[in-house]
Structure formats: structure tokens, C-alpha cells
Amino acid sequence: MTRLAIIGAGLMGEDHAKIISQELPRAELQVICDMDAARAKRVADTFGAKDVASDPEATISRSDVDAVVVASPDFTHAPLSRACIAAGKPVLCEKPLSQSSEECQQVMQAEHAAGRPFVMLGFMRRYDQSYVEMRQALTDGTLGRALMMHNYHRNVETPAADFTGAMAITNSAPHEFDVVRHVLGSEFTSITAHQPRRSDERVAPVVMVLETADGQLVTVEINNNAGYGYDVRAELVGEAGSVAMNNVAYTRSDTKLASSTRYDADWRGRYHAAYVRQNRAFLQFAETGRFPDIASSCWDGYCAAIVAEAGVRALESGRKEPITLMTKPDFYAGQSGVAA
Numbered sequence: 001m002t003r004l005a006i007i008g009a010g011l012m013g014e015d016h017a018k019i020i021s022q023e024l025p026r027a028e029l030q031v032i033c034d035m036d037a038a039r040a041k042r043v044a045d046t047f048g049a050k051d052v053a054s055d056p057e058a059t060i061s062r063s064d065v066d067a068v069v070v071a072s073p074d075f076t077h078a079p080l081s082r083a084c085i086a087a088g089k090p091v092l093c094e095k096p097l098s099q100s101s102e103e104c105q106q107v108m109q110a111e112h113a114a115g116r117p118f119v120m121l122g123f124m125r126r127y128d129q130s131y132v133e134m135r136q137a138l139t140d141g142t143l144g145r146a147l148m149m150h151n152y153h154r155n156v157e158t159p160a161a162d163f164t165g166a167m168a169i170t171n172s173a174p175h176e177f178d179v180v181r182h183v184l185g186s187e188f189t190s191i192t193a194h195q196p197r198r199s200d201e202r203v204a205p206v207v208m209v210l211e212t213a214d215g216q217l218v219t220v221e222i223n224n225n226a227g228y229g230y231d232v233r234a235e236l237v238g239e240a241g242s243v244a245m246n247n248v249a250y251t252r253s254d255t256k257l258a259s260s261t262r263y264d265a266d267w268r269g270r271y272h273a274a275y276v277r278q279n280r281a282f283l284q285f286a287e288t289g290r291f292p293d294i295a296s297s298c299w300d301g302y303c304a305a306i307v308a309e310a311g312v313r314a315l316e317s318g319r320k321e322p323i324t325l326m327t328k329p330d331f332y333a334g335q336s337g338v339a340a
């Protein structure tokens with residue numbers, strides 16, 4: 001049995017607790033840690049965790065904790081990942097590793113110095129069957145050379161009223177930045193960012209156009225106030241055909257002269273299967289120390305942060321901004337699904 005601690009018992013921490021208790025029989029929920037004691041206790045009681053705590057660092061270093069899931073607020077991800085590295089414990093860290101590429105580099109350095117991988121990043125879309133099949137269509141040659149990838153990412157509404165276009169790029173778009181790099185196996189080289197005008201105060205969609213090192217074009221629409229449902233679409237276009245994601249819906253209703261399918265209110269239902277696969281891969285990583293083939297590493301977290309930083313610059317300047325990555329450290333060469 002691998003004894004897991006979950007840091008953060010909010011929306012994602014609770015979802016991880018549920019998946020671990022229901023889908024990972026070789027894992028034990030040892031501790032739920034949250035600053036809000038009542039919240040930690042509720043999640044621990046619901047999913048059968050042994051203990052609760054409120055201090056993340058102390059939880060990470062407990063001798064009855066073998067591995068850690070970090071699902072606390074974004075700004076804690078990098079420091080807590082470093083605490084896990086220092087304690088020699090594998091960690092599944094929710095995205096983003098950090099919104100600062102510099103801070104991502106510090107985590108990479110700490111991991112490198114520790115001499116083996118410890119951090120798996122929660123970019124769960126790599127485990128979603130639609131992206132798996134898109135990638136497959138490229139690797140098995142069905143699609144020919146990739147030309148374009150179109151992406152739409154729509155939320156019902158923003159989590160906070162003061163959400164900005166820049167936040168759409170740093171908070172939501174990293175999912176696309178990561179999974180597109182993974183599917184195409186190529187790095188981004190430039191980005192432009194545009195916004196239409198809304199008639200109210202809410203943040204308008206952000207539309208980005210990115211170029212890759214292999215001459216592909218990628219479009220990403222982030223609409224955090226789409227109003228109607230959680231809706232992610234993608235289409236990979238190659239020289240010999242295209243692969244498009246289907247809306248995931250188990251039923252269709254036909255009533256009153258109309259046919260309809262449902263949308264979820266957020267991402268947890270749409271990506272449930274991907275989260276389960278991701279968490280199983282993490283458990284295997286914790287058990288064996290072998291980094292999972294398709295998982296995101298600290299390097300991928302760094303790349304997503306660099307693209308987002310360039311995206312924010314592009315939105316501000318209205319110009320095409322270059323995307324420049326540092327040389328990929330050898331340490332990460334075999335560790336992510338994107339070619340070195």
C-alpha cells in the first residue's frame with residue numbers, strides 16, 4: 001500500500017480524494033491537509049482518510065506518508081513541490097507548477113540536484129482518450145504531416161469577477177499549451193493574442209495563434225464566460241485528413257421536436273476518466289520511481305509558463321511575440337512526451 005497525503009481539500013483536492021478512494025485500491029488515503037480544519041475533516045470522513053492536518057510542510061515530512069498530491073492554491077505549488085523533493089517523496093502537483101518560468105526553473109534545479117524525478121504535473125488532458133487518439137494518428141502516420149490544431153476551451157463563467165484576459169492565458173490556456181506540445185511533439189516559437197469586445201464588464205474571450213518549430217499553426221480560443229456549459233473542442237488537421245474531438249455525452253434527449261445533449265458545469269465530469277488514468281500512473285510512479293511515459297514533468301510546467309508569459313506580452317503589445325525556451329536539460333530528455 002502507498003500512503004498518500006492530499007494537500008488542499010478544495011474542489012480538486014476533494015476530487016483527488018474521491019478518485020483515490022474509489023479507483024486506486026493499492027493506495028491509502030493517509031492524511032487530508034487543509035488550513036480549514038472543518039473542510040479537511042469533511043473530505044477525510046467522506047472518503048475514509050486516516051488523519052487530518054493543517055500544516056503542509058509537516059504533512060509532507062511525516063514518516064507515514066509515502067507520496068503527496070498537491071491541490072492547494074496555485075502560488076503554493078512550486079514551494080510544496082520543492083518540499084516533496086527535499087523529503088524524497090513523489091508528488092502529483094496540480095497545474096500550473098508556477099505561473100513564473102523562473103520559479104519553474106528553481107523546481108527543475110532542485111529535482112535535478114536530487115538526482116531522480118519526483119514531480120509529476122497534473123496536466124491531465126494528456127490522459128484523455130481524444131488527445132491520445134490524435135497523437136496516435138500522427139505517430140502511426142494515418143494523418144500524414146500535422147498542419148494545424150484548433151482548440152476551444154469554454155467555461156460557464158469565471159471563478160472570480162475580476163478575472164482578466166491575462167488570467168485566461170495564465171490559468172486556463174496552459175492546458176492547451178501543454179497538450180498541443182504533447183500531441184504535435186513540437187515546441188511553440190511565437191504567439192499573438194486577440195480579444196473581441198463584449199457588451200458588458202465580463203472578461204471577453206482570448207484568441208491566440210501560435211506557430212511551432214515544425215511550421216504548424218495552432219489556434220486557441222479561451223472563453224471563460226461562455227455561459228452555456230463546460231465545452232472543450234479540438235481538431236488536429238494533417239496533410240491526409242483530420243481528427244476532431246467529439247462532445248463526450250452518454251445520452252441524447254429527443255423531445256418537443258428537438259434533439260439535445262448535456263454539458264457539465266465544470267471540467268471534473270468531462271475529464272473524470274483522464275484524472276483516473278493520470279492518478280493511476282502517478283501511483284505506479286510512486287511505487288516504482290519510473291516516470292510515466294506520457295505525464296507532464298517540471299520541464300513541461302516550465303514550457304507552459306514560458307508560453308503563457310509570451311501570451312500575456314502578446315495581449316498587451318498587440319504584436320507577435322517570440323517564445324524562447326532554455327535548452328532542455330538532459331535530465332528531462334526521456335521524461336516527457338515532447339521530442340527533445
Ligand code: ISE
Pocket residue numbers: 153154155171172175267
Ligand atoms: C481551470 O483553470 C482549470 O484548471 C481546469 O482544469 C480547466 O479545465 C478549466 O477549464 C480551467 O479554467
